[in-house]
Amino acid sequence: MNPEARVAQQTLAPTAPRAHGMSDLAIRNLFIIPTIVFLIVFNIFPLIYSLGYSFTDFRASSNDPAHFVGLDNYRTLLSDPNIWSNFTITAKYVIISVTGQVIVGFGVAMLLNRNIPFKGLLTTLLLLPMMLSAAVVGLFWKLLYDPSFGIINYAFGLGTFEWLADPKMALYAIAIADIWMWSPFVMLLSLAGLSAVPKHLYEAAAIDRASGLYVFFRITLPLVAPILMIAVIFRTMEAFKTFDLAYILASQPTTEVISIRLYKMAFQEWQTGLSCAFAYIVLVMVLAITNIYVKYLNKVKER
Amino acid sequence: MAAVRTKGEMLRHRLSIISLLVILALFLAPIFWITATAFKPRNLATTVPPTVFFQPEFSPFVKLMTKRSQLRSAPTAEVYNAAPWWEQTVFDGGEKVVRSGKGEVQLSGFPSRFLNSLIIAITSTVLAVGMGTITAYGFSRFKVAGEDDWLFFILSTRMLPPVVVAIPMFLMYRVVGLNDTHLGLIILYTAFNLSFSVWLMKGFIDEIPKEYEDAALVDGYTRMQAFFRIVLPEAATGIAATAVFCFITAWNEYAFALIMTNKRAQTAPPFIPSQVGSGLPDWTVIAAGTFLFLVPVAIFTFLLRNHLLRGMSFGAIRK
Numbered sequence: 001m002n003p004e005a006r007v008a009q010q011t012l013a014p015t016a017p018r019a020h021g022m023s024d025l026a027i028r029n030l031f032i033i034p035t036i037v038f039l040i041v042f043n044i045f046p047l048i049y050s051l052g053y054s055f056t057d058f059r060a061s062s063n064d065p066a067h068f069v070g071l072d073n074y075r076t077l078l079s080d081p082n083i084w085s086n087f088t089i090t091a092k093y094v095i096i097s098v099t100g101q102v103i104v105g106f107g108v109a110m111l112l113n114r115n116i117p118f119k120g121l122l123t124t125l126l127l128l129p130m131m132l133s134a135a136v137v138g139l140f141w142k143l144l145y146d147p148s149f150g151i152i153n154y155a156f157g158l159g160t161f162e163w164l165a166d167p168k169m170a171l172y173a174i175a176i177a178d179i180w181m182w183s184p185f186v187m188l189l190s191l192a193g194l195s196a197v198p199k200h201l202y203e204a205a206a207i208d209r210a211s212g213l214y215v216f217f218r219i220t221l222p223l224v225a226p227i228l229m230i231a232v233i234f235r236t237m238e239a240f241k242t243f244d245l246a247y248i249l250a251s252q253p254t255t256e257v258i259s260i261r262l263y264k265m266a267f268q269e270w271q272t273g274l275s276c277a278f279a280y281i282v283l284v285m286v287l288a289i290t291n292i293y294v295k296y297l298n299k300v301k302e303r
Numbered sequence: 304m305a306a307v308r309t310k311g312e313m314l315r316h317r318l319s320i321i322s323l324l325v326i327l328a329l330f331l332a333p334i335f336w337i338t339a340t341a342f343k344p345r346n347l348a349t350t351v352p353p354t355v356f357f358q359p360e361f362s363p364f365v366k367l368m369t370k371r372s373q374l375r376s377a378p379t380a381e382v383y384n385a386a387p388w389w390e391q392t393v394f395d396g397g398e399k400v401v402r403s404g405k406g407e408v409q410l411s412g413f414p415s416r417f418l419n420s421l422i423i424a425i426t427s428t429v430l431a432v433g434m435g436t437i438t439a440y441g442f443s444r445f446k447v448a449g450e451d452d453w454l455f456f457i458l459s460t461r462m463l464p465p466v467v468v469a470i471p472m473f474l475m476y477r478v479v480g481l482n483d484t485h486l487g488l489i490i491l492y493t494a495f496n497l498s499f500s501v502w503l504m505k506g507f508i509d510e511i512p513k514e515y516e517d518a519a520l521v522d523g524y525t526r527m528q529a530f531f532r533i534v535l536p537e538a539a540t541g542i543a544a545t546a547v548f549c550f551i552t553a554w555n556e557y558a559f560a561l562i563m564t565n566k567r568a569q570t571a572p573p574f575i576p577s578q579v580g581s582g583l584p585d586w587t588v589i590a591a592g593t594f595l596f597l598v599p600v601a602i603f604t605f606l607l608r609n610h611l612l613r614g615m616s617f618g619a620i621r622k
Binding site: 021022024025027028030031032034035036038039042043044046047049050053060108111112114116120122123124125126127128129130131132133134135136137138139140141142143144146148149151154180184185188189191192227230237241243244248259262263266267272275276279282283286287289290291293294297298300301 | 316319320322323326327330331332333334336337340349350351352353434435437438440441442444445447451453455456457458459460462463464465466467468469470471472473474475477490491493494497498501525526527528530551554555556557558562572573575576579586589590593596597600601603604605608611612615616617619620
């Protein structure tokens with residue numbers, strides 16, 4: 001909005017309380033405060049509560065009271081090689097699945113970005129996987145991956161290839177299911193970016209007889225990049241937090257991503273204090289990515 | 304189609320349509336396969352090579368809904384013919400439906416889980432969209448000190464990993480007795496969807512010209528009346544789209560439900576995988592449960608198709 005319009009609107013907006021009804025200030029507070037309070041009570045307060053527990057040796061499964069242990073939990077976690085391996089596995093998973101999603105999603109978007117019959121229907125059908133429940137998706141990929149009767153091995157002639165029982169392969173198998181599920185998301189955002197590229201740039205390039213590669217790297221990619229970046233950051237964040245798909249598909253040590261380790265620590269080993277500390281380490285990382293994400297969202301919004 | 308000119312371009316155009324169709328087939332194959340499995344008799348679900356053509360039957364759905372036991376001997380023709388068609392399909396599979404002393408059919412755990420999913424998803428959606436809409440209006444129309452920081456705070460609650468939030472919530476719920484209750488999950492899902500709903504609704508309300516309300520205010524409406532009679536009807540499409548998104552998110556949610564519920568308030572997502580269990584799972588029954596669970600989402604995706612982009616980018620990207 002330009003500055004003149006903003007000034008005009010401010011002068012138009014009634015500032016004094018009207019003769020009847022609630023004042024604008026009262027309505028604003030009535031409309032906003034409940035949401036803020038709700039989020040503080042059910043999101044921030046629990047986090048403060050768990051921050052407290054992160055300095056104790058509390059176990060939710062026993063009746064022993066919590067003892068203050070200072071920074072011991074954090075020290076234990078950061079010096080535990082197993083935790084570092086959970087982070088490495090997660091990083092590997094994030095890189096494989098996000099890269100796959102960008103390649104497939106952007107590729108399909110490039111194919112779709114032309115005049116084709118039934119484009120709307122085709123796009124909607126392609127978007128279906130990302131709307132489904134990850135837990136249920138994990139379940140039916142388990143059926144597809146089955147070494148003896150799964151259709152994947154049959155369709156690609158892989159015999160009795162072990163997708164999920166093989167420690168090396170399992171992480172890739174999970175990433176493939178994730179790529180299937182979330183490439184549509186990258187495709188959706190890429191399509192928006194591609195359709196916003198001005199046509200006259202392509203026409204000018206055609207007149208100059210620019211090569212296909214030149215057009216792609218000098219026109220298409222730079223103009224789509226901001227939106228593609230949103231997709232990449234968002235998927236990175238979600239893949240970093242991944243739980244459902246990996247938890248349902250495989251239970252290998254090689255597929256134990258951070259969320260699964262955290263879940264086991266908290267709800268199977270009942271190391272409540274330790275898991276609260278772990279949760280905090282994860283939380284700080286997620287908030288850092290969120291911050292970058294929101295900056296990009298606002299950047300694209302202003303265009 | 305002025306773009307297609309030379310022979311080479313024509314060929315490229317055709318090739319890309321063909322590759323799109325191949326990709327579409329690959330993308331839909333898993334969904335097709337789970338749907339097909341949901342209508343198979345058990346002995347055809349795990350054949351090698353896979354069975355693609357078969358006589359569809361409803362026995363997986365009957366088995367999904369009822370408690371069954373193995374048949375020791377085949378039912379007599381009299382019993383078989385007296386049974387309703389759906390019970391016959393179970394007889395055909397070598398099992399029988401368990402009935403109580405009064406002859407009432409005993410239900411399996413699935414119907415109540417499905418109902419729980421509906422109750423929890425609908426209630427939390429209504430709450431999240433209701434609160435989200437008024438909060439979005441507040442941020443859209445009034446000056447709020449530190450507006451961007453508040454909006455960031457609201458969005459950041461949506462980004463928290465479920466397991467991180469679940470640990471303290473589990474402990475707190477244990478104190479107040481909200482573990483394994485509908486209310487407990489409704490609160491969690493409302494909180495989770497609220498931030499999304501604020502962001503999305505703010506985008507929709509920002510698009511409604513302020514002049515509409517200003518005119519109404521001049522005509523003697525109070526701000527409240529202007530909100531309810533002018534802004535809400537204008538925002539109806541946005542509210543509907545936001546509601547569908549919130550519903551799908553709550554409907555699909557797994558981690559909170561796994562941790563916070565185990566029986567009474569358990570929803571379908573943690574229940575369906577728990578049926579795989581040990582031994583030889585009956586994939587037709589699991590597929591039937593999955594199919595029933597996916598149908599509402601597929602329908603909603605079609606209804607939402609023009610708003611998907613907006614919803615997925617928290618309202619940042621519009622068409």
